[in-house]
Amino acid sequence: MRLHEYQAKEVFAEAGMPTPESALAESTDEVLDAAESIGYPVAVKAQVHVGGRGKAGGIELAESDDEAREAADSILGMDLKGYTVERVLVEQAVDFVDELYVGVTMDRGAGEPVAMVSSEGGVDIESVAEESPEAIAREHVDPAFGMHHYQANRAVYDAGVDREVASDVASVLTTLFDLWEDRDASEAEINPLMITGDDEVVAADAVMNIDDDALFRQPDLAEMEEAAAGDDLEAKANEYGFDYVRLDGNVGIIGNGAGLVMTTLDLVDYYGGEPANFLDIGGGAKAERVANALDMVFSDDNVDSVVFNLFGGITRGDEVARGINSAIEEFDELPKPVVVRLAGTNAEEGMEILNADALDVEQTLEGAVQRAVEQAGGAQ
Amino acid sequence: MRLHEYQAKEVFAEAGMPTPESALAESTDEVLDAAESIGYPVAVKAQVHVGGRGKAGGIELAESDDEAREAADSILGMDLKGYTVERVLVEQAVDFVDELYVGVTMDRGAGEPVAMVSSEGGVDIESVAEESPEAIAREHVDPAFGMHHYQANRAVYDAGVDREVASDVASVLTTLFDLWEDRDASEAEINPLMITGDDEVVAADAVMNIDDDALFRQPDLAEMEEAAAGDDLEAKANEYGFDYVRLDGNVGIIGNGAGLVMTTLDLVDYYGGEPANFLDIGGGAKAERVANALDMVFSDDNVDSVVFNLFGGITRGDEVARGINSAIEEFDELPKPVVVRLAGTNAEEGMEILNADALDVEQTLEGAVQRAVEQAGGAQ
Amino acid sequence: MSVLVDEDTRVVVQGITGGEGEFHAGQMMEYGTNVVAGAVPGRGGEEVHGVPVYDTVAGAAEAENADASVVLVPPAFAADAIFEALDSPVDLVVAITEGIPTQDMSRVKKRLGETDKHLVGPNCPGVITPGEAKLGILPGNIFSSGNVGLVSRSGTLTYQVVDNLTDRGLGQTTAIGIGGDPIIGTDFVDALSLFEADPATEAVVMCGEIGGSDEEEAARYIDENMDTPVAGFIAGRTAPAGKRMGHAGAIVSGSGAGTAESKIEALGDAGVPVGDTPEEVADNVEELL
């Protein structure tokens, strides 16, 4: 779960991180009020989960009421890479002389967190990592000990941060690491961390991604997610408890188990079709879950056909088949053609009892995918 | 630094540990007020750093105003193993069906903390440890990870704690460990942890010893120490910054370095004398520190002679001698005979310039100790 | 022959009194697995499916001489359960639980490195040696005994591939589901080295997926250290960057690390044929044998 900038900054500020004065606004009037109370110049920043907001016109600087009104009018309601901007953060504009990058993430390969500092802040850190990896100082952190103070210092000195602000930047990194750990983040970063003319250090942006699996112990952050629900279909998937990812194609895909669903997507592509989504309904195959999954995929206007690929493991194939039959009974008529393939335990028994009037039943995974691609208009 | 029971219970209660309702009282009236507000029966408990308070008459149960007055009158002002009782804790008397022991301490040998639970609470745990060590369940804790939840559970089940209260006792142990860690304790224990008839768990006593070397980061606990300053001479040593321990003998001992001072004590004993104290003045030998040390030892009425044993290391012996000379100039006449022996760097030069009119100067450690024992009245 | 588990493995089921725990303990026993005890704090002294429950894993393992545990406890308590198992006499811990916070697993991984034990999972279907024992939730009936080792990050994909193998009479020595999380105990290299050392395993199927660089490291390991031939499969060729595909670990990073292409190429370079479909994987195994 990714926090919005304004949410991450709230979390940062609570932890004592130096952040610019700011206020959230949902209308032009609110923007003007906020700007007045903060004092010009201010930055007006779109709060949407989109990278490169600045380049896309989602961030504007305002030095007066007129400019603030103009910025508010242009940003609020704008479409930013498919997301409608409903809120902006109005923030004190920081007068900086230098921009740094500080971040903490989980290094999967090492199985432990890594804290990073770079004196090349304010630009895309992934390009820096590719083009001049030596410009990023890294400290791997032992997860049992947490980050030692010397590690924060060492990262800062190794990154060549100016001596005058080194100790403040080390403090920021320590606070960021502690936040990362306390808040179960998968990623936390400040880019840029601005250095002002009088050697103040200010977190001008704030990124925090929270481990979804840890939200149960971060109730206040979990609440932020509800407040920020995005796409309709994704919200629905969340409600149903499905792992769901929307894609651009027209073959809807339902299956059980992440690897098998991914494989089904890959096969749709392999046979010339275009997958419309990833939808994992998980274990078992209760009629209600099957119906919910069908409902989701049918709600996607792009979908022209559906392939339903289930591997019965502990659950027997005949039980799965009965679940599917009773789920499709809830529809008078299926709005889109559905191809079903059952495998695993008692798969043959299951396929025999499937409601072949309402469904296309196929014997093999490859056959089912090919049939669904055909139903969706054939290979592209 | 050892906290008083009432102080430890404050710290416990802040951490959410179940403690009985209680109030501190310094007079009989305060005891009666406290008892009334808590409700009878109450326990009236002397707040002094003495083991076995109960047996020595420092704890009494009161079921009425009369009994409370009687308890207050007998305990307040009493002498408990050399300490005058100035405060009592008036505490709700807990009606218990079982008494457990829980504790956390540092296992020096292992270099890591150990958490302990025993179903044999309410008695001297060190006798339990000697007589039936298997009655104490121990969990060594990795200091990098802290105590895992399973360890608290395992200790509780291994100790044979009743199933009904096991999970609450595990919580108490977890809280105690966290306190031990957060508060830089060297030792934290609850003995007894009382189990009431309706399976409530209550910390009826509370022991916390804080690592003196960590008091700098426990400012609130450090303040408690000042409030509870004990013996006059020990308070003075604290003020002067000396490591000082008062003993029963009549040969005062001043030296530099713990091992060498201990050895001087041992030699006093070896040559038939009785050491009056341990006093380590630490590194260097500035005149002021020497004068303070002499002042301390002279203030002890038991002292009949003093041996001053200094090993000049980096500091040269002649400098040390000058420090001693200028310190004794502050006294018109030394109130008790002082034997000095200097060793180490430039020791001979130093001994030559020592003020031999005011002091006994000896060439060897053994000689100096023997002379001081003689001055104090000879071997006993 | 087999790796990790066989008919002599003595198993403690952690969480045996829970719904999942009880059901799968029964399934394991039905398959012939030597389940000797359960471990659930506060439930010591009870019995489930006729085996005794203990309050602690150490207590269970000591009393019943167990050497493996299966973790079937909810995600909030699962890391602690793994720590407990690692601090008991068992040598193998199979963690089935899905949804353990990644930071918890980071700490578990550190502790694991301080021991000589094996952890399989979490978020995995378990380990099975067909005809001897299964530790986990795999459907035993689709497996058959033979000379192919299998290691996979995914559950149902494993079943699919096994189904294809079994259809052609290609039985398995042992199948290891290593799990779909970003931080896991046994990784591909660990599992491959076990198969390489097992004389009964004459070919290995390795099913990877997008995310991380375990497959790339496996490719290097295969190239440098393995004589046993390996057939590969990689799921997630069509996954967009930045989206988690069901498994917490199945994600191509925003910067493009962890793609299927990279893994397929690395395996190809190591001489591992990578099938485009599960059928093709079975074809490749037939050729390698």
Add this chain to the structure above:
Amino acid sequence: MSVLVDEDTRVVVQGITGGEGEFHAGQMMEYGTNVVAGAVPGRGGEEVHGVPVYDTVAGAAEAENADASVVLVPPAFAADAIFEALDSPVDLVVAITEGIPTQDMSRVKKRLGETDKHLVGPNCPGVITPGEAKLGILPGNIFSSGNVGLVSRSGTLTYQVVDNLTDRGLGQTTAIGIGGDPIIGTDFVDALSLFEADPATEAVVMCGEIGGSDEEEAARYIDENMDTPVAGFIAGRTAPAGKRMGHAGAIVSGSGAGTAESKIEALGDAGVPVGDTPEEVADNVEELL
């Protein structure tokens, strides 16, 4: 020959810009120690006594090819400084600082166990190989080169015993002050095993004191593993229970553990003569040689 340090040891002084650090760095250099750098965060680029200061220990050790560090920083920062040294190329860390919180040292000890490095101290005078190098605050002039190894928990008591030895012409291979804290890096057994392996050390003096059970373990080690003869001394025979005698570690517990009697008896049983006075220790060494 010697143990731990010699004329080739290349030393970083942590805290070299502080009062103590600067003074003792100078003293070490005057003694002939090869001090090659200092390390103080924020002071990189400066010079002290003509050697360069770096911001980090790793930076100093890499640039100057150092293999040892001496920690002379205040107690609140000392554990972190030791962690830093253990995470740098140096192999030996000598921590002089007194007053490090015990819980900090517990964590340091855990980390130390994860490395192959030596930590001497904290709360110790350091290590000296007479005529070659001293790492710490020992007064170099009282030592003399010879064939007696010395290991001690106490500073000035060490000097006293060395004085007695040197007086009789009994020089030292290396003297190690292991420190008076409850949790230390190198303990008696570690130091004794170094001396046992050193062909130049023909006898060892071991000065223990009350508190803990290190001396008892050393006695067991001597009995079972040492050919080199050992002479002992134990300070604190007259210390009352429950009182800390200067050193944080010098305390007989309320229950009577850690007494001088117990240690003297254990050493005696291991064939180690324990002197009643420092003079007697020197007598015993003369006899053992």
